[in-house]
Amino acid sequence: MSELILLQANPSSPSDWVLFWGHFHPLIVHLPIGFLLIAGLLEIDRLTRRNSVSPHTITLILFWSAVSATMACVFGYMLSLGGGYEEETLNDHMWEGIGVAVFAWLAWSVKSENLGRIFSFAQLMYLPALGIALLLLLAAGHQGGNLTHGSDYLTQYMPGPIRAITGVEPKLKELKVEPITDVNQAMVYQQIVNPILHSRCVQCHNAGKSKGGLRLDSPEMIKKGYEDGPVFVAGNSKSSELLKVCLLPEDDDLHMPPKGKTQLKGSDIALLTWWIDQGAPFDKKVSDLKVNDAIRPVLASLGGGGPVEAGGAQVAAGPAPESPVLTMKVPAADPKVIDELKKLNLLVLPLSKEQNQLEVSAVNARSFNDAQAAELPKLSNQIVWLKLGDTEISDAALAQVAKLKNLQKLHLEETKVTDAGLKQLKGLAYLEYLNLYGTPVTDAGLAELAELKSLKTVYLWQTKVSEEGIARLKTALPKLEVIGGISEQAVAEFVKAGEPKAGEVKR
Structure with a gap:
């Protein structure tokens, strides 16, 4: 969420051509x-070592520095x-x-002797003009960094x-959260x-940097929202643009965080949706809120390892205690x-020492693949929880997963698993939890899940998947809780609804 790009059309926004350039x-x-740094270094070398640098070479460099500086101003x-x-930082950056550009042109004019034909003292202006251009270049670069990365980008780790010598304020305290x-x-x-x-x-x-007029660094700013209104609707995650x-x-221009930035994990989205x-609320504890079966294991994984309370009533963390496999x-x-x-970088953790049950996690083995999955059935009785999210597995790996007859919890989020892979899971009689976030699964895959009666x-x-596919699955499994947030189709419809019709100006 490095930027919150507005989902609705803005009639005052510049054209695509302008933003493209x-x-x-x-x-x-x-x-x-x-160009300017090279020109400055050549001049220093010429003055200090008396080396003969062709004036034409420096003149050519200065010319292109002036041209490119002018283009940078226009595109900027x-x-x-x-x-x-x-606004203030932007104005400083712009004028610097x-x-x-101005002093680069002035330095070029003097060096090329064009200005000397008009003013006899023009040569006296050359070094000052070049020096000022270099100083302004440093200042403009610093302000540009502030605009892009925040005002403390260069000084954050000073x-x-x-800090004492340069007069920079003491380092701001990092966000410290009580464990x-x-x-x-x-x-x-x-x-x-x-x-x-x-x-x-x-x-x-x-x-220092509020893309879309939005700040998320304090409760007050979060409640204020962004330039088009609230960023969330309390009690309704599906209508909250923060989640949409x-x-x-990820390839969508409106997706946040932008492609290339560290993305939110499935658990992060689950927690934001639940909140x-x-x-x-900004002042309540977990025990003050309703905790459903879907969010309970996510909360339990945050720490403590104990039971998670829901509205004052204590219930077991993780999968439901009545699960026979546990x-x-x-x-x-x-x-x-x-x-x-473990040699494959998998974490093998005791889920229950008394029952000899295990949890196997690939959280540190992102390169885990189909071939390596052949090792899993060697613990077909013991593996009860399996986390293969964000790995390189595909449908072939699920043929091995299907041999884990006591599997109760399975993470496949952000993998290449498709409908064909889900078809292989029909024999997992104890499977209660399945995470398919970010996979190419369709309604056909959901139909295969209908045979997992414990799900x-x-x-x-x-x-x-579509809303119709989800409805059919819930008809087959009435007690199933489907955590879908908001589907891509629903988001697309929302975006389309926010676009002005032909000939209409969006207000």
């Missing part, structure tokens, strides 16, 4: 930087029309950039002694929601097999 500013701006102005920049030892007593905003926003969104939505832009396909649906005792796993899995929770964010 404006986005070339970061590319063009590097040319005058290089176009880029600024898109909005979302702190114009100053670079050591204390250098969660008992998730029931955790403050929902301060300890759960705020860390997510700070790690993914605040870089571009803060006091996160659930768009908004519970009224987006009380089933199985033979102890072969230590050699566990070592083999209680399925995550379907950013899949290709």
Whole structure:
């Protein structure tokens, strides 16, 4: 969520042509930087070492520095029309950039002797003009960095002694969140929601840089929203733009965080959705809110490992305690097999020491693939929870997963698993939890899930399922809880509804 791009058309926004050329500013701006620095270094070398540098060479370099600086100014102005920049910093950056172009042209005019034909003292202006251009270049570059990365980008990690010498204010304290030892007593905003926003969104939505007029660095600013209104609707996550832009396909121009930035995890979106649906409170604990079966294991994973309370009534963390597989005792796993899995960077954790049950997680093995999945059936009795999200597995791996007869919880989010793979899971009699977030699964795959009679929770964010497909699945499994957030189809319809019709001006 580095930027919150508006989903509705804005009649005052610049044309696509203007913004298209404006986005070339970061590319063009590097040319005058290089040209001017080379010209300055050549002049220093000529003055200090008396080396003979062809005046024509320096003149040519200065000419192209002036041309590229002028182009950078034009493209920079176009880029600024898109909005979302702190006004004072933007103005400083703009005038410093114009100053670079002006003094670069002046230095070229003197060096090329064009100005000398008009003013006899023109040569006296050359070194000052070049020096001022270089100083303004440094200042403009600093302000440009502030606009792009925030006002403390260069000084964020500046050591204390250098801060004292340069007069920079002491380093701001990093966001410190009290560790969660008992998730029931955790403050929902301060300890759960705020860390997510700070790690993914605040870089571009803060006091120094507020893309879309939005700040997410304090409760007051979050409640204020952005330039077109509230960023969330308390109690209704499906109508909250904060989540809509996160659930768009990553290649979509409106998706947040932008492509290339660190994305929100499925658990992050689940927690934000739950928080908004519970009224987006800023002063309540987990135990004060309703905790459903879908969000309970996500909360339990945050810390403490104990039971998670829901509205004052204590219920077991993780899958429902009545699950028969959780009380089933199985033979102890072969230590050699566990070592083999660990060599693949898989985490093998005891889920229940008394029952010898295990959780296997690929959180540190993103390169885990179909071939390596052949090792999993060696623990077919012991693996009860399996986390293969965001790995390189495909449908072929599910042929091995299907052999884990006691599997109760399966993470397949952000993998290449398709409908054909889900067809292989029909024999998992104890499977209760299935996460398919970000997979290409369609309604045909949902139809295959209808035979998993123990299934209680399925995550379907950013899949290709339809509302009709979900309805059919819930008819087959009435007690199933489908966590779909908002489908891509619904988001597309929302965006389309926000666009003006032909000949109509959006107000």
